[in-house]
Amino acid sequence: DQQVKQNSPSLSVQEGRISILNCDYTNSMFDYFLWYKKYPAEGPTFLISISSIKDKNEDGRFTVFLNKSAKHLSLHIVPSQPGDSAVYFCAASPAYVGTYKYIFGTGTRLKVLA
Amino acid sequence: GAVVSQHPSRVICKSGTSVKIECRSLDFQATTMFWYRQFPKQSLMLMATSNEGSKATYEQGVEKDKFLINHASLTLSTLTVTSAHPEDSSFYICSASGSGQAYFGPGTRLLVL
Numbered sequence: 001d002q003q004v005k006q007n008s009p010s011l012s013v014q015e016g017r018i019s020i021l022n023c024d025y026t027n028s029m030f031d032y033f034l035w036y037k038k039y040p041a042e043g044p045t046f047l048i049s050i051s052s053i054k055d056k057n058e059d060g061r062f063t064v065f066l067n068k069s070a071k072h073l074s075l076h077i078v079p080s081q082p083g084d085s086a087v088y089f090c091a092a093s094p095a096y097v098g099t100y101k102y103i104f105g106t107g108t109r110l111k112v113l114a
Numbered sequence: 115g116a117v118v119s120q121h122p123s124r125v126i127c128k129s130g131t132s133v134k135i136e137c138r139s140l141d142f143q144a145t146t147m148f149w150y151r152q153f154p155k156q157s158l159m160l161m162a163t164s165n166e167g168s169k170a171t172y173e174q175g176v177e178k179d180k181f182l183i184n185h186a187s188l189t190l191s192t193l194t195v196t197s198a199h200p201e202d203s204s205f206y207i208c209s210a211s212g213s214g215q216a217y218f219g220p221g222t223r224l225l226v227l
Contacts, residue, residue, distance in 0.1 A: 002157075034215070043118070043207050043218035044158070089158065100211035101148060104158040 003027045004092050006105040014113050019077040021108045023090035026071065030092035034102065035064060035075045038087045047088075048075070080112045117141055118210050120219035127198055128227055134194045135222045137208030143188035144210035149181070152205045152221075164191040198226040 005024045013019045021035075031052045036044035050057040050064045050073065057064050063076045077084055087109045091102040117140040127133050137147055145166050150158040162183050163171040170183035180202075182194040191210075195202050203226045209216040 004157075036218075041205070041221065041223060043120075043209075043220045046215055046217070049215065100146065100209065100216035101160065101163060102209075102216060103160065104150075106157045107155075 002106065003030075004090060004103050004105040006088075006090060006108045008108050009106070010109040010111070012111045012113060013080045015082055016079045019075075019080040019084065019110055019112065021075040021077075021088050021090075021110065023073045023075075023105050024071060025073075025092050027092070027094070027103075028071070029094045030103075032093040033064070033066060033073050034091045034093070035062070036089045036091060036104075037084075038089060038107070040087075044089060077110075080110075082112045082114050085110055085112050118208065118217045118219040120206075120208060120222050122222060123220060124223045124225075126225045126227065129199055130197055132194055132196045133198055133224060134192055135206055135208075135224075137191045137193070137210065137219050139189045139210040139217070142210075144191075145188060146211050147185060147191040148209045148211075148216065149183065149191075149193050150207045150209070152207060158207060161193075195224065198224070200226045202226050 003026050034049040035047040038044045048059050048062045048064050050066050055066050066073045087107045089107045090105045119138045121136045147164040149161045152158045161176045164183045164185040166185045172178045185191040205221050207221040209218045
C-alpha cells in the first residue's frame with residue numbers, strides 16, 4: 001500500500017517556465033513533508049520541507065505548498081533550469097521533530113528543456 | 115551541510131556470499147540511522163531503523179536474519195546482506211539524522227551474480 005504517491009512519473013518543462021510536481025498522501029498521521037532531488041546512482045539531496053502547521057514554504061526558486069485537507073502537496077520550481085533535471089521524491093514523516101523515518105513517494109522525473 | 119558516506123559505492127558478489135555495507139556520519143553524531151533500498155525506477159523503500167546501542171527495528175516484510183544491522187557507534191552503522199541472492203541486487207541507501215533533517219549517503223550498488 002503506497003502511502004505517498006506521485007502520480008506523474010515524468011514531466012517535461014521548458015527552461016524558464018514553472019515546474020509543478022505533485023504528491024498525494026493517505027496517512028493523516030503524517031505531519032512533516034519533504035522534497036528530495038536525486039540523480040541516478042546517488043543518494044537523495046534535501047531540497048525543502050514543510051510542517052503541517054504551514055501551508056507554504058519558500059526557499060529561493062523552490063516553493064512547497066501543502067493542502068492538508070486534501071492530503072496534497074506540490075513543489076513549484078520557478079524559473080526552471082536545465083540543472084534541475086533529476087528525479088524528485090516527496091517524503092512524509094509522522095512527526096515534525098524526533099523522527100526521521102521517511103516514507104517516500106515513487107518519484108517524478110523532471111526534464112527541463114533548454 | 116552534514117556529510118554521510120557509504121562504503122563501498124559498488125559491489126559485485128557471488129550468490130551465497132555475504133556483503134557488508136558501511137554508513138558513516140562524518141561530521142555529526144547520529145543516534146539513529148535508516149537503511150533504504152531502491153529498485154530501478156521505483157521508490158526508496160525503508161528497510162529498517164538502526165539505533166545506536168540497541169537492536170534495529172525492521173519494516174514489515176524485511177527479513178532481519180537476512181539483513182543484519184549493527185549500529186556500534188554514533189557515527190557508524192553497517193548493513194550485512196547475508197547469503198546474498200540475485201534478487202537482493204539493488205541500490206542500498208542509508209540516512210542519518212541530525213540538525214533537524216535526515217542526510218542521505220550516496221548509496222551502494224549491489225549486484226549479486
